[in-house]
Amino acid sequence: FQSFVDSGSRYLTASWGGIQWEKQVRTSAQIHRSGGISVLVTGATGFVGSHVSLALRKRGDGVVGLDNFNNYYDPSLKRARMSLLSSRGIFVVEGDLNDGKLLSKLFDVVAFTHVMHLAAQAGVRYALENPQSYVHSNIAGLVNLLETCKAANPQPAVVWASSSSVYGLNEKVPFSESDRTDQPASLYAATKKAGEEITHTYNHIYGLAITGLRFFTVYGPWGRPDMAYFSFTRNILQGKPITIYRGKNRVDLARDFTFIDDIVKGCLGSLDSSGKSTGSGGKKRGSAPYRIFNLGNTSPVTVPILVDILEKHLKVKAKRNFVEMPGNGDVPFTHANISSARREFGYKPTTDLETGLKKFVRWYLSYYGYNTKAKLVQ
Numbered sequence: 001f002q003s004f005v006d007s008g009s010r011y012l013t014a015s016w017g018g019i020q021w022e023k024q025v026r027t028s029a030q031i032h033r034s035g036g037i038s039v040l041v042t043g044a045t046g047f048v049g050s051h052v053s054l055a056l057r058k059r060g061d062g063v064v065g066l067d068n069f070n071n072y073y074d075p076s077l078k079r080a081r082m083s084l085l086s087s088r089g090i091f092v093v094e095g096d097l098n099d100g101k102l103l104s105k106l107f108d109v110v111a112f113t114h115v116m117h118l119a120a121q122a123g124v125r126y127a128l129e130n131p132q133s134y135v136h137s138n139i140a141g142l143v144n145l146l147e148t149c150k151a152a153n154p155q156p157a158v159v160w161a162s163s164s165s166v167y168g169l170n171e172k173v174p175f176s177e178s179d180r181t182d183q184p185a186s187l188y189a190a191t192k193k194a195g196e197e198i199t200h201t202y203n204h205i206y207g208l209a210i211t212g213l214r215f216f217t218v219y220g221p222w223g224r225p226d227m228a229y230f231s232f233t234r235n236i237l238q239g240k241p242i243t244i245y246r247g248k249n250r251v252d253l254a255r256d257f258t259f260i261d262d263i264v265k266g267c268l269g270s271l272d273s274s275g276k277s278t279g280s281g282g283k284k285r286g287s288a289p290y291r292i293f294n295l296g297n298t299s300p301v302t303v304p305i306l307v308d309i310l311e312k313h314l315k316v317k318a319k320r321n322f323v324e325m326p327g328n329g330d331v332p333f334t335h336a337n338i339s340s341a342r343r344e345f346g347y348k349p350t351t352d353l354e355t356g357l358k359k360f361v362r363w364y365l366s367y368y369g370y371n372t373k374a375k376l377v378q
């Protein structure tokens, strides 16, 4: 464990502590509505984390962010999201999940009721290039966070992001939470599956209330530049070709693309129904809930149709380059059964891909300085 932490030390930052810092953390954690909660959001300047933090704040909850601002994708986008959070009074602590002293300090300063754990090394194909980053954040970082939560007094309830990728090579659709998840197709998926097992042990031994959310290919404004809808948009606007993967016999790949606002509603619904941890200071005093939910859209769309929609909104034709899906961790299709989340906390996605991509394109053109005719304004 220590060697993972050491090998990841380039991520570690120590610019925290001091009276002013504690004041900022406390102020940010303050609850502004009756019955509100105070939440530590990890990965707060990431795509999903920034949206969830803003939504919690908007309804009057206390929010403190944590993020290491790593350069997996352009950190200036994370800084821009942070500015947005700061403008709403949310303080983001710059630090790594593996920094145990920092996490303990945060829990000394604030008695968080909930942890929304969204920090991770995301991306399916990048695991071929940098496998250790998945071990660092998704395994070692997760254990470190759970160690802190277990020792806290009171213990928070933990909601964290697993992934649709745990269904791996399954062919039965739609994917249900009770389906097998023992055939991962990527190291990313394997670390998310490991996360589900690891969180189970912390629930079992220490009484932490745990909810795992299997997100299905989330997209939207302020999104992730490494994802297909985002990189396709960039290339289409720059007149560069895009690579579209296809399965054997030229079968199109499909994803249950899910709009960010629907995911945010699912995150808040699961936080509100997460139940209570039963232990404190590392001692279990009763059993606590352990839950896993799919959060998808239940309406898969093929990748070429995604490109058709982008072309329509961008008013530019894509240069399509089809290649057979390389063995890089991809799965042919995803499709969520969401009846458990609907039953437990009323999860009901309402945005179709056409509408959601329109909102994404509008944001993209504005953020990257294009005028409405998709020309870059110099």
Ligand SMILES: NC(=O)c1ccc[n+]([C@@H]2O[C@H](COP(=O)([O-])OP(=O)(O)OC[C@H]3O[C@@H](n4cnc5c(N)ncnc54)[C@H](O)[C@@H]3O)[C@@H](O)[C@H]2O)c1
Residues within 6 Å of the ligand: 011, 042, 043, 044, 045, 046, 047, 048, 049, 066, 067, 068, 069, 070, 078, 095, 096, 097, 098, 117, 118, 119, 120, 121, 122, 123, 136, 137, 141, 161, 162, 163, 164, 214, 215, 216, 217, 218, 219, 224
């Ligand atoms: N976006 C999707 O389609 C999708 C789908 C399924 C699951 N997920 C999961 O949802 C979560 C959020 O994903 P996202 O799309 O917002 O990704 P993201 O990369 O935009 O956000 C993750 C954030 O975590 C931070 N981070 C990573 N490692 C860290 C560490 N060790 N310490 C502190 N901060 C760290 C990153 O800097 C980043 O800002 C992740 O757990 C991801 O695996 C995302």
Ligand SMILES: O=C(O)[C@H]1O[C@H](OP(=O)(O)OP(=O)(O)OC[C@H]2O[C@@H](n3ccc(=O)[nH]c3=O)[C@H](O)[C@@H]2O)[C@H](O)[C@@H](O)[C@@H]1O
Residues within 6 Å of the ligand: 122, 123, 124, 162, 163, 164, 165, 166, 215, 216, 217, 218, 226, 227, 228, 229, 243, 244, 245, 246, 253, 254, 255, 303, 330
């Ligand atoms: O749902 C999930 O669990 C996963 O969703 C996404 O993974 P993925 O579905 O692979 O999303 P993209 O990378 O945006 O790819 C979407 C589709 O486009 C395809 N694609 C991707 C990139 C490319 O250049 N060409 C291409 O055809 C992929 O094969 C896939 O079928 C996220 O990147 C993961 O972090 C997340 O865990």
